[in-house]
Amino acid sequence: MRRLAFAILLSVTSLSAPVVASASSVITAERYLDVATGKYVDHPAIFVGDDGRITGVSDARLVKWGSNIRHIDLAGQTLLPGLIDMHVHLTSLAEIGGYRGLQYTDNFWTAVGVANAKKTLDAGFTTVRNVGSANFDDVALKQAIDGKWVEGPRIVPAAYAIGATGGHCDDNSLPPSLDKKGPSVVDSPADARAKVRWLHKYGAEVIKICATGGVFSLGDSVGGQQLSLEEMKAIADEAHMLHMKVAAHAHGDEGIHDAILAGIDTIEHASLASDATIQLAKLHKTWFDMDIYNDDYILATGTSNGTEQESLDKEKMIGLKQRQTFQRAVRAGVPMLFGTDAGIYPHGQNGRQFAKMVEWGMTPLQAIRAATSSAAEALGQTADVGAIAVGHFGDMVAITGDPLQNVRLLEAPAAVVKGGKLVERSTPQ
CATH class of the missing domain: 3.20.20.140 (Metal-dependent hydrolases)
Structure with a gap:
């Protein structure tokens, strides 16, 4: 009975989750750093439009996106602004x-x-x-x-x-x-x-x-x-x-x-x-x-x-x-x-x-x-870069670990995103 109740709850949650359409890509990760507050935000889903700017930031557990949206899955990573x-x-x-x-x-x-x-x-x-x-x-x-x-x-x-x-x-x-x-x-x-x-x-x-x-x-x-x-x-x-x-x-x-x-x-x-x-x-x-x-x-x-x-x-x-x-x-x-x-x-x-x-x-x-x-x-570009926020360019860097505890992790990012697109890197990291 407990398993059945849990399955029903998941089904209802999934059906009621909002569907995001105004984006061309979505980036998900374990968390991202809000540099303004110095606090981490868990389970982000960061949506980026055709113009390379962020259109929305949601909880990945509570939002759905269509198959037409490119998904950049950075599981286990910490995101920072580019x-x-x-x-x-x-x-x-x-x-x-x-x-x-x-x-x-x-x-x-x-x-x-x-x-x-x-x-x-x-x-x-x-x-x-x-x-x-x-x-x-x-x-x-x-x-x-x-x-x-x-x-x-x-x-x-x-x-x-x-x-x-x-x-x-x-x-x-x-x-x-x-x-x-x-x-x-x-x-x-x-x-x-x-x-x-x-x-x-x-x-x-x-x-x-x-x-x-x-x-x-x-x-x-x-x-x-x-x-x-x-x-x-x-x-x-x-x-x-x-x-x-x-x-x-x-x-x-x-x-x-x-x-x-x-x-x-x-x-x-x-x-x-x-x-x-x-x-x-x-x-x-x-x-x-x-x-x-x-x-x-x-x-x-x-x-x-x-x-x-x-x-x-x-x-x-x-x-x-x-x-x-x-x-x-x-x-x-x-x-x-x-x-x-x-x-x-x-x-x-x-x-x-x-x-x-x-x-x-x-x-x-x-x-x-x-x-x-x-x-x-x-x-003079606070509306464009320097934060993960709606309206800003979808520029991000992914780090394996906690840069607030070990800042040297920033020397070798796990991934780089510019304008909502994953950068194919040629430089060994």
Whole structure:
């Protein structure tokens, strides 16, 4: 009698379960992480429409779907929103550094970008902000991916990074007889405004500037300021008028300080920020986007891939200090993002930074939010990415286990879904 009653109950439940029709695919799993609350939701059925956006989230035990809906069954897996890397260079290779890059034709880097885009997607990063590439290569990649000609993440491209003559975003590796002013070099606020308009005209969706020197530029101080407050303010004002955000490469304290005052949206690297500047960032709600994993790779490979000794010496000076700054910024409550500078170390290894962020002061949930909801907010795309929610793109990453207990699980996702479709991965995980 008990078996009969249970069978009748199942039959009634099945017959009364709602049937979902407004979807082309449904993804089921053991649970998903609501990054806003930090809590898991069990037995999800996530429906995605023809446009790649989520149309509904239900309890898989209480809902039916027709045979015309593609079912992606990720049984036993934990789902997270598709990950977001806020600082990549898809058309760069860590394996080719320094003057070795001059051995390759210009369009080599575009071709390499296609492979790097696929590696990045396979690693679970369904959205990236590409902060600097020559020849509008990242715009070209975005167009090819959006047109489904090649596979890769959603790209927010910056194209050329704006910098000063002789600065980090200029080319200081050639003699005066081969001098050529870079397309993105500016020397006044008026130049800076015009350059923003030019970049916007040809497809840039975010503006990247070089406020200070850098590790891989030759002949400059890694922390020395290179754009004036007036130039940075002109860039920020012009970009914001065009509804674009601005990212500032800035290692030195003075450059970080002035970038915050200028209204720059995100500070990249932020290596030498003082406690006072950290408090200023907190006050202005300026994001810090700090690449604290790649120091391991740079120091491990040394000059073997062509990196100049000058650059290696800079990294030795700045790497630990950057991690200590990261720790102080987290403790102070500065809003933080997930950005790896992939291209300085191999693409596809982006997830390795999560463990470093936890090692230097974040909880696993904070690190995950930095690569999901916080990144979406900094991009101005909270209605599109960064959460598993109705209206958002059906971008998800599946993890075997609990990433809130072991964040290193994010280094090797079990599966990746983009726009409601399972990604056929070519990169070994």
